[in-house]
Amino acid sequence: MTTNSSMALQESTLAQIDAAVRSAVDINDQWAASSPAARSALLRELASALEADRERLVGIANEESFLGTARLNGELDRTAFQLRAFADAVDAGEPFAVIDDEAVPGAPPAGHPRLLRVNVPLGPVAMFSASNFPFAFSVLGGDTASALAAGCPVVVKAHPAHPGLSNAVFELALAAAQRSGAPAGVLSMVSGASREVGVHLVRHADIAAVAFTGSYVGGMALQKEINARPRPIPFFGELGSINPIIALPAALETRGAELAATLAASIAQGCGQFCTSPGVLIAYDNAVTDAFVSQLAAAMDSQNTHAMLSPGIRNAFNEGVARLNRHPAAKRVTTGEQNGEKHPVPNLVLLDTGAFLRDHALREEIFGPSCVVVKVKSSEQLLQVLAAIGGSLTVTVWGAEGNDAETMSIVRGAIRIAGRVLFNGVPTGVAVTRAQHHGGPFPSSTQPQTTSVGLMAMQRFLRPVALQEAPAWLAGRGGIPL
């Protein structure tokens, strides 16, 4: 069996990174001006290529990520689905939508010349793959699909946790690109586990935007590099999220047992290695909550887990849980102990509310099957807890069916800190639709007005330009960039 260490990707040299960016620059104008048909042909060929090689790819992915073939087959389905969804959007002309303000005669402010607002692709995009979705947030994931749909070439930074899969997917992508007629430089790949590779890439003068899904520390290091560029560029970073679950009495009283089972499965799903994994449960301090916490702990104790994505992630989980469990404000309620095994043990602790509000460390994401419980005395205190969390991809509110003032204020507090608010179910599993928004206030996203999942993700890589009194040959291009 192939392991991460034996399959390590080579470190790209700086010259190799420069060459990858150069290949994107060389075809940038060609791809920016490509037709809807050319773009959708590429996206559909990429989707088909993934599906055609499904068995081999899922095998490699499972060897490298340990996520299991059921989950990985589903993830491959999703990755192909979103490639085709962007192809459909391109075919429908979405990146080429224009606003055409005909000339109005007369003096300003009412009178004005004709203005035609078109969208132009930003240029070569550096895309940092994530470890936890080896298909959907990697070489041919949503960032790549949306950037290609927008007319931007992509330089992928492969993730060192799945080197074999990255290579395999990249190779089939090159062949698919060729079959579709797309220029070869539309997709290139660099690799390496060192900080230097990523830093060189985001410092490159010809990189026009950066998409990143990963850790807070890694993302902030890249953001700092980008801020220091002579010309800063957009950085679409997803840096971590603790995804609160607010369990109101109306829900716990009527279906506590069912919700405990659902939540425990969500916390343990994929070993908790989801950006939307629930990391904190917030509930009123009463007997119903105590019963629910006991049910939840029992359900978590009975979850099966698998090996984590990498030894580094496994060690970080052990350390995070150990630090949490020995905190004076924490009381562990699950019974399982972490051990030397690759499989992590789900961990639930009850935290003192005051300590949670005071101590930033208690609000940090622990990547893996870990959750904390914060009991509150009032809706005011619940809102304080949400405000202390400050930014999250999701907040889930169970039991908000009534529109009394208290429920409304809690839902308002949830909306204030989140990009997606759920009223049923659990946040793991992010639908790829038009209405999806995967990007909440900082730090869950560095650009909370944009999404990295769903059809609106394409907008990140387009920039409006107003053409004033454009000549007929330009105005007549139907929004296709020059």
Add this chain to the structure above:
Amino acid sequence: MTTNSSMALQESTLAQIDAAVRSAVDINDQWAASSPAARSALLRELASALEADRERLVGIANEESFLGTARLNGELDRTAFQLRAFADAVDAGEPFAVIDDEAVPGAPPAGHPRLLRVNVPLGPVAMFSASNFPFAFSVLGGDTASALAAGCPVVVKAHPAHPGLSNAVFELALAAAQRSGAPAGVLSMVSGASREVGVHLVRHADIAAVAFTGSYVGGMALQKEINARPRPIPFFGELGSINPIIALPAALETRGAELAATLAASIAQGCGQFCTSPGVLIAYDNAVTDAFVSQLAAAMDSQNTHAMLSPGIRNAFNEGVARLNRHPAAKRVTTGEQNGEKHPVPNLVLLDTGAFLRDHALREEIFGPSCVVVKVKSSEQLLQVLAAIGGSLTVTVWGAEGNDAETMSIVRGAIRIAGRVLFNGVPTGVAVTRAQHHGGPFPSSTQPQTTSVGLMAMQRFLRPVALQEAPAWLAGRGGIPL
């Protein structure tokens, strides 16, 4: 006559700034959830209040800015026009637009729960007034209008160059807000010429976004402060632009005299104190260009100017022009000399192309009636000049009626570095329409995907949130935030 120095606004204390932000926070939820009717009533009352007090306001503005009553009346018209344009957009429901993806039964990725994408206002906005548009980019200018329309309260930082006007407009705005029924805290104002006032404002934990129009140095200082916040927030900064004019032979051969007169007037308009003032003319090195440059210099020599906005701006112009004129690569072609008068003298120099490409200082904006000429030997060199400029609110291309490969490559180069590309006329004068885009690549804008003029400016202050399986009482709000 009242002068800037005698009318200096008081420095707000830190406690006063905190109180201004607090007044915005106190009514934030109320304004965020306000109806279309409430918002448009406020915007229309503000527009009417400006018009009703026109004579007095224009008088104060002219005493403080010296821009002349004709221009200032036009600017007041524009300011009222854009307040009403945002009111119309609110009445049409634009901030409340939703994307409703009905539930699709079945397994993912095709199956998904109902997702309703709504827009929520970011929260209290800090708005930094500009000196050069005392109405349109000040207390009730486009940033304020678009933020109020989006449902955000605004804390205005008054500009010290027009303190009397800022106070007068703010007072009538408070009365208009009261008449419309809007909460008083929807608009507040702080003032002061010190760096401390602005820094305290953008560091404030309750400020959710910052809009700024001003100098590169001032804007970058604010950006640095915002990057250092525990939670960075969006910074919509417009930091300067040199607005190239590309004069192709087809235009100069047929209407050189007319274009020289038009361009000279644009350079001198408002003493060149426009963000879209043309700062560089790019043309092929030939006899037609030489004739045009002579015509332009003569036309610039005959322009009348008025006093600049402030003694500081006047001094900076003198220094910038002196530095430029004594540069070994520069040859002055206008004849007028700067003198001790308040009125600046228009300045045109011919620059060595190699020096322009090498020396960043030669590409920096000189705020005032200054323009440089860069003659190029080829379209390749022309593209190098554009690339060296890198980011500009506008690029104007005269003579691009033909779609030969060379013209197309020049237009492509213009689009790459600009937010608006004009094919006729001059860039001064920015129409307030839906298709307008006032925001080009850095440094002309810190967020080139957004605009500070035109109806899309409202989008800067809205953030999407996906509501998953929202209860009926929430889904039925028609996109109005909770």
